[in-house]
Amino acid sequence: MTDQQPSRFERGTDGPKVIMVGVDGSESSLRAAAYAGGLARRQHALLAVVYVQPVMAAGASMGAPVAETTDEIAEGIVAQIREAAERVKDTFEVRWQFHTFRGDPYGGLVKAADELKADAVVVGASEQAGHRFVGSVAVRLVKAGRWPVTVVP
Template sequence: MAGKEKDGLALIVVGLDGGLPSKNASAWAAGLARREHAKLLLVYVEPLANPAYWTGVGMEGAAEAAVAYVAEMRRDAARYLDPVGVAWDVVHVRGDAARGLESVAERFEADCIVVGRSGRGGGRVGSVPKSLIADALRPIVVVP
């Protein structure tokens, strides 16, 4: 992050998985990116712990579903972010969600990571936000 020419945020990473908390996080991050004139990096970390990967046929189906989801992310980003002038890109990686988000944030020198709460009711915070916060190398924003 050193040596940036801009005061404020230049790059915001947001984790998306298709769930409502991640959609809320992406909407909040998009607003922040618009106000800060920052680039938004939409990141999908494809979970390899999915039982679909346990067979060759399941792996093929899971991989196709991931590719389709990333394509949908691109279409949605173009539809919602282009008209309001937010620069964006999509990154698709595989592995543990928290580690994947931090790895992408490190590689692209992101200023912060935004994620949805992802807890199971009761306002609890899920394991991905907890892991990110516990090992934070940059600000983590958890959106309900």
């Protein structure tokens, strides 16, 4: 005879704690953010919204205000997310944070997922036709096999 206690079901302790979504202002990334927001709400997870600011050495070397432009994009994305969160706050409660990383989109999202300890990654499908041949960020994240990845069309 053993002194084992019967296993108990613990409500609300399983599932992802951090759901990360990559956004860049494109329609597909905003759909991905909405989808990830729904997942985070249902799972009571933190929604980590990540914008990867591209590093454009060529543009910067010619005097283009690259950092200012990408900062403006990040600010615009944050404003959209805040507005959406404000619209649904009486109906749904979603905990979210906005993070900005610099680099190429794939490398930035990998770094973000690692640093934020993401349990799941959500991205929008690429809207560029050439990515079918070269490989999109979403495909590269799936192939990395480090997190469950959801690609939203």
